[in-house]
Amino acid sequence: MSGAGHDPDATALTAADPRAVIIRGLTKRFGDRHAVNGISLDVPRGAFFGIVGPNGAGKSTTIKMCTTLLRPDAGDVWVDGHHVWSDVTVAKHRLGVLPDDLPLFERLTGGEFLSFLGVFRGLAPGVVADRSAALMSVLGLDDAARVLIADYSTGMRKKISLAAAVLHNPRVLFLDEPFESVDPVSARTIQDVLHTYCVGGGTVILSSHVMDTVERLCDHVAIVNAGMIVAAGTVDQVRGGRRLEDVFIDAVGGRTAQGGDLGWLGTEV
Amino acid sequence: MGGANGSAAGGPNESVGSNGSLTWTFAKLKFVLLRASLRRRQSVWNRVGTFVALLASLLGAIAGFIATVSLRGGWSAVAEERFLVIGCFLVIFGWWFGPVLSGGSDETVDPMRLALLPLTRAQLRRGQIAAGLVGPAPLMVVVWGIGLVIGTAGPWWTVPFSILAAVVLVLTALIGSRAIATSLAVLNRTRRGGDLATFVAVLGAAMLFVAGQALQFISDEQLDTMTRIARATPLGMIGDAFRLLGDGDVVGALWRIAALGAVAAAAAWCWSRQLDRLMSESDVRGRLEAAATISALPIFDGFRSRLAHTPAGAAVAREIVYLKRSPGRRASMLTSLMLGFAYVAMLAARGQIRDPMIVLVSPLAMVFALQYAANQNGVDPAAFWIEVVAGPQQIARWAGRQALGAVSILTPVLITGVVLAAVSGGWRQFAVMVATMIGATFALVGLGSAMSPAFATPVPDSGNPFGNRQAMQGTGCVAGLVGIMYLVVGAAIVALPEISLWWAVDNRRWGLAALVFIGALAAQLGVWFASSRFAIRSLARNELVVLERLDARLNA
Numbered sequence: 114m115s116g117a118g119h120d121p122d123a124t125a126l127t128a129a130d131p132r133a134v135i136i137r138g139l140t141k142r143f144g145d146r147h148a149v150n151g152i153s154l155d156v157p158r159g160a161f162f163g164i165v166g167p168n169g170a171g172k173s174t175t176i177k178m179c180t181t182l183l184r185p186d187a188g189d190v191w192v193d194g195h196h197v198w199s200d201v202t203v204a205k206h207r208l209g210v211l212p213d214d215l216p217l218f219e220r221l222t223g224g225e226f227l228s229f230l231g232v233f234r235g236l237a238p239g240v241v242a243d244r245s246a247a248l249m250s251v252l253g254l255d256d257a258a259r260v261l262i263a264d265y266s267t268g269m270r271k272k273i274s275l276a277a278a279v280l281h282n283p284r285v286l287f288l289d290e291p292f293e294s295v296d297p298v299s300a301r302t303i304q305d306v307l308h309t310y311c312v313g314g315g316t317v318i319l320s321s322h323v324m325d326t327v328e329r330l331c332d333h334v335a336i337v338n339a340g341m342i343v344a345a346g347t348v349d350q351v352r353g354g355r356r357l358e359d360v361f362i363d364a365v366g367g368r369t370a371q372g373g374d375l376g377w378l379g380t381e382v
Numbered sequence: 383m384g385g386a387n388g389s390a391a392g393g394p395n396e397s398v399g400s401n402g403s404l405t406w407t408f409a410k411l412k413f414v415l416l417r418a419s420l421r422r423r424q425s426v427w428n429r430v431g432t433f434v435a436l437l438a439s440l441l442g443a444i445a446g447f448i449a450t451v452s453l454r455g456g457w458s459a460v461a462e463e464r465f466l467v468i469g470c471f472l473v474i475f476g477w478w479f480g481p482v483l484s485g486g487s488d489e490t491v492d493p494m495r496l497a498l499l500p501l502t503r504a505q506l507r508r509g510q511i512a513a514g515l516v517g518p519a520p521l522m523v524v525v526w527g528i529g530l531v532i533g534t535a536g537p538w539w540t541v542p543f544s545i546l547a548a549v550v551l552v553l554t555a556l557i558g559s560r561a562i563a564t565s566l567a568v569l570n571r572t573r574r575g576g577d578l579a580t581f582v583a584v585l586g587a588a589m590l591f592v593a594g595q596a597l598q599f600i601s602d603e604q605l606d607t608m609t610r611i612a613r614a615t616p617l618g619m620i621g622d623a624f625r626l627l628g629d630g631d632v633v634g635a636l637w638r639i640a641a642l643g644a645v646a647a648a649a650a651w652c653w654s655r656q657l658d659r660l661m662s663e664s665d666v667r668g669r670l671e672a673a674a675t676i677s678a679l680p681i682f683d684g685f686r687s688r689l690a691h692t693p694a695g696a697a698v699a700r701e702i703v704y705l706k707r708s709p710g711r712r713a714s715m716l717t718s719l720m721l722g723f724a725y726v727a728m729l730a731a732r733g734q735i736r737d738p739m740i741v742l743v744s745p746l747a748m749v750f751a752l753q754y755a756a757n758q759n760g761v762d763p764a765a766f767w768i769e770v771v772a773g774p775q776q777i778a779r780w781a782g783r784q785a786l787g788a789v790s791i792l793t794p795v796l797i798t799g800v801v802l803a804a805v806s807g808g809w810r811q812f813a814v815m816v817a818t819m820i821g822a823t824f825a826l827v828g829l830g831s832a833m834s835p836a837f838a839t840p841v842p843d844s845g846n847p848f849g850n851r852q853a854m855q856g857t858g859c860v861a862g863l864v865g866i867m868y869l870v871v872g873a874a875i876v877a878l879p880e881i882s883l884w885w886a887v888d889n890r891r892w893g894l895a896a897l898v899f900i901g902a903l904a905a906q907l908g909v910w911f912a913s914s915r916f917a918i919r920s921l922a923r924n925e926l927v928v929l930e931r932l933d934a935r936l937n938a
Contacts, residue, residue, distance in 0.1 A: 205500035
């Protein structure tokens with residue numbers, strides 16, 4: 114890491130800066146392998162920003178480094194004007210995260226979970242109660258408010274995690290594969306919440322490998338492959354009149370599986 | 383929202399409330415999590431287990447309180463010194479290493495669950511300490527501390543110093559425990575580090591176990607030596623401080639309290655550093671390392687390819703490969719082996735190491751390995767689920783688990799037997815022991831397989847060898863009670879034939895010896911056959927019931 118303030122663009126950051134997130138030279142190695150290799154990116158305020166890439170491209174690792182969950186080997190990240198590694202506590206106030214694999218408090222009910230989280234985040238009890246009730250209602254978790262999280266389905270876990278991520282009304286929301294393993298009804302609910310958040314001026318950054326979802330939801334997109342950004346801009350700029358999926362396949366190098374060794378597949382045993 | 387995000391009325395306060403209220407919230411969180419263990423939605427066994435654990439802690443607290451308060455009269459100076467010095471040493475050491483192996487999933491002290499919260503490290507540490515003081519076991523130790531203050535009270539002006547000593551004792555135990563757990567979690571992020579962490583934790587637990595058991599057997603001279611050694615360490619010094627305060631020696635006591643305080647400060651420093659690393663470098667175990675790990679096991683690959691031609695062979699191979707690769711399974715097996723060896727070593731250390739008869743106690747080395755045999759279906763619920771879905775016959779899965787059960791039981795016994803026979807020359811005893819153990823192993827794994835469908839306790843496989851998702855839920859307690867029942871029956875299965883056979887051999891009544899051997903073997907194989915038949919039928923009938931019981935999410 115280069116430390117806070119080394120980037121001339123970043124030092125000029127103010128609340129009025131049009132960029133909600135600035136990423137510069139972000140790098141992470143696992144052993145000999147570059148999981149993320151010098152990624153730089155500007156995310157405008159109010160954007161619905163999609164990071165797409167094949168499995169293992171470095172999407173989740175990038176999000177972890179942007180949200181203080183993983184220390185980068187090199188590079189810097191500013192969220193809402195705050196360097197996430199030298200200003201960790203303030204940065205955590207400004208961002209919300211829906212991680213792919215963060216453990217939840219399994220033996221709290223959904224209501225208890227949000228309540229404790231609100232207190233830990235310094236919200237007034239009345240505010241926590243109001244927001245929790247509203248979020249649980251919108252996310253269709255009313256009946257589950259008194260059920261242990263251990264008994265939640267995958268979709269319910271995603272939704273309670275989203276409620277936890279937005280409870281403190283962050284300025285930037287990071288979502289790692291938010292629609293993975295989620296049924297269409299729950300996915301639509303989550304999309305509605307995110308849309309409301311974005312319309313209100315919040316910035317959403319989500320990772321996904323479902324092109325249709327990204328194309329439909331996002332106004333900006335970055336294609337990541339092998340830890341590097343291979344294309345970035347508005348969705349229209351990146352797809353250049355084609356389908357995003359076709360651009361993506363071309364960018365990351367697609368391959369097809371036809372016959373050959375799989376000739377046995379689906380045949381009568 | 384928009385521009386008003388965050389700073390709007392009702393937005394987050396970046397100072398995150400007062401430290402006092404946050405600390406209190408941590409304690410409250412722990413209490414709510416404990417209360418969840420008694421919820422009606424939990425299974426009856428979970429609630430019974432939690433109730434038994436609470437009752438045991440209450441009885442322990444009362445017994446400890448009475449013992450410590452009784453120091454006020456009737457104890458000789460020597461006995462009092464031994465009790466205080468060794469007792470304080472064991473309480474602190476036990477608190478350091480005990481939770482690592484028995485209750486690693488205390489959610490309030492798992493920093494990863496709090497990684498996204500805007501808490502400073504100091505707030506997190508204070509909160510974790512507060513949460514660590516809530517629960518039956520910590521409160522039991524606090525009650526003991528109060529008992530110590532009362533029991534060792536000297537002149538009135540020493541009482542504040544006694545209270546200080548008790549507070550330092552509890553805090554050192556708690557902070558040290560968190561420092562060790564966090565350091566081991568940091569080590570566990572890589573495979574090699576995980577193995578080292580497992581070794582350190584198991585070694586600590588084994589030392590504690592041996593020390594605790596040894597107290598029951600050792601002579602006065604050995605006890606004095608132990609007291610001298612313990613008194614030379616800060617952990618034992620605090621016990622000495624209580625004794626000195628009882629005599630009015632405040633200065634002598636204070637520097638001993640300071641010594642333990644220095645340990646607490648060092649532990650706090652270490653904890654802080656490791657906490658920082660753990661929370662910001664959660665993911666150093668990259669995908670390539672996992673792939674390399676799997677491909678770097680040619681021995682097991684070869685072993686697997688030879689075995690895995692049949693469903694039963696594949697089940698056996700999978701069990702053994704998992705034993706090697708799963709950190710949780712490795713830790714569990716290593717713990718069982720070390721504690722088993724420690725148990726026998728402790729008996730041998732009583733001066734009987736040269737007595738050939740010591741070889742006959744070798745089967746004690748398997749005591750802790752029996753936990754696998756008694757919970758064959760529960761040690762890896764995910765594997766059970768996959769096998770049910772994949773659909774091999776129950777007999778194949780039963781065979782795989784029986785094979786690993788037999789390996790778990792026989793390995794420590796044979797190693798121990800060979801070592802003891804080599805040292806004592808008791809090769810005749812070794813032959814008798816092995817002759818008995820062949821049938822006994824069948825009987826034990828058979829019995830275990832019959833018990834497992836009914837009492838299967840889920841122990842989900844986890845990358846964290848110290849993770850125990852049954853912590854604070856009571857299931858661990860139920861598993862313990864079932865395990866004790868199994869041990870009693872197992873002791874009869876092993877000991878009765880062994881003693882009888884040795885008597886016949888020692889008296890050179892070879893005909894009787896042959897009769898005992900054949901009779902015992904037939905009985906043991908009969909137990910194995912009947913139990914196994916019951917187990918296979920029970921699994922066939924109740925497979926989905928067992929699966930539901932083992933479902934990792936429902937039992938999380």
